[in-house]
Amino acid sequence: GAGVSQSPRYKVAKRGQDVALRCDPISGHVSLFWYQQALGQGPEFLTYFQNEAQLDKSGLPSDRFFAERPEGSVSTLKIQRTQQEDSAVYLCASSLAGTFAAYEQYFGPGTRLTVT
Amino acid sequence: RKEVEQDPGPFNVPEGATVAFNCTYSNSASQSFFWYRQDCRKEPKLLMSVYSSGNEDGRFTAQLNRASQYISLLIRDSKLSDSATYLCAVNMVRMNTGFQKLVFGTGTRLLVSP
Numbered sequence: 331g332a333g334v335s336q337s338p339r340y341k342v343a344k345r346g347q348d349v350a351l352r353c354d355p356i357s358g359h360v361s362l363f364w365y366q367q368a369l370g371q372g373p374e375f376l377t378y379f380q381n382e383a384q385l386d387k388s389g390l391p392s393d394r395f396f397a398e399r400p401e402g403s404v405s406t407l408k409i410q411r412t413q414q415e416d417s418a419v420y421l422c423a424s425s426l427a428g429t430f431a432a433y434e435q436y437f438g439p440g441t442r443l444t445v446t
Numbered sequence: 447r448k449e450v451e452q453d454p455g456p457f458n459v460p461e462g463a464t465v466a467f468n469c470t471y472s473n474s475a476s477q478s479f480f481w482y483r484q485d486c487r488k489e490p491k492l493l494m495s496v497y498s499s500g501n502e503d504g505r506f507t508a509q510l511n512r513a514s515q516y517i518s519l520l521i522r523d524s525k526l527s528d529s530a531t532y533l534c535a536v537n538m539v540r541m542n543t544g545f546q547k548l549v550f551g552t553g554t555r556l557l558v559s560p
Contacts, residue, residue, distance in 0.1 A: 363547065372450075372533050372550030373490065386545045421489060423548075434480065435548055437489040 332356065334438035336422050342444045343412045351407045351441045355424030362405050363435060364397055365421040373421050379405060412445045419443070449473060450536050452551035459558055463524050467554045469534030470516045478537035479517045481508055483530045484553065490533055494519070524558045531555045 335354040343349050355362050361380055365373035366389075375389040381402035390397070394413075399405040409416055419440040427433035452469045459465045471479075478497060482490035494501060496517050500509035507520040521528055531553040539546040 361546075365548075370454075370552070372535075372552050373548070375547040375549065378545060378547055385543070386547065389547070434492050434495055436492065437482075439489050 336438040353422030359424035361425040363423045367419045450551040456555040480535040482533040
């Protein structure tokens with residue numbers, strides 16, 4: 331079946347621009363996660379949705395970062411007034427499980443954001 | 447101390463060799479553990495889940511040592527195609543809320559040469 335998809339795959343933004351990154355999870359997956367991966371590092375947790383509810387946004391680095399999943403499927407991560415330190419790969423993952431059940435997370439191909 | 451720690455490597459091994467990676471974690475309440483493989487400029491792909499004492503899948507064996515708080519990945523008969531970065535991930539679940547997240551190590555780079 332179809333895996334997690336993300337778009338765009340690559341995004342170049344000038345410092346100060348707003349960007350929106352899209353994630354389409356595996357159909358039927360309840361949980362959706364966003365991670366940020368810097369070069370040479372493992373993915374770092376940003377935020378977590380169960381259906382449409384954003385249950386944990388403790389990893390969002392600043393209030394310039396905002397995520398939503400209004401209908402419990404597709405999610406958008408928005409970054410306002412991008413800064414150079416926002417340059418990274420943004421990974422989306424989905425999981426069949428809801429709360430209190432730890433199931434495997436499956437990752438999309440990521441969006442590589444470069445802020446110039 | 448970092449929540450999840452791995453030796454970044456690289457581990458350079460010849461084809462056919464056996465190689466093992468360790469990953470230590472700090473939260474003794476963690477219940478779920480995973481190994482992901484990540485190729486250059488690609489997303490992490492789930493390699494193995496480690497739910498209890500360990501499991502085996504072909505040439506790959508993952509083990510969990512709760513007392514010492516580490517998991518390991520053993521690769522037997524290494525192939526050129528095994529060259530990649532191996533990420534350890536620990537699922538942190540907050541028991542009062544059920545909120546969860548994967549915490550990753552920095553990854554261990556493996557290079558298998560002919």
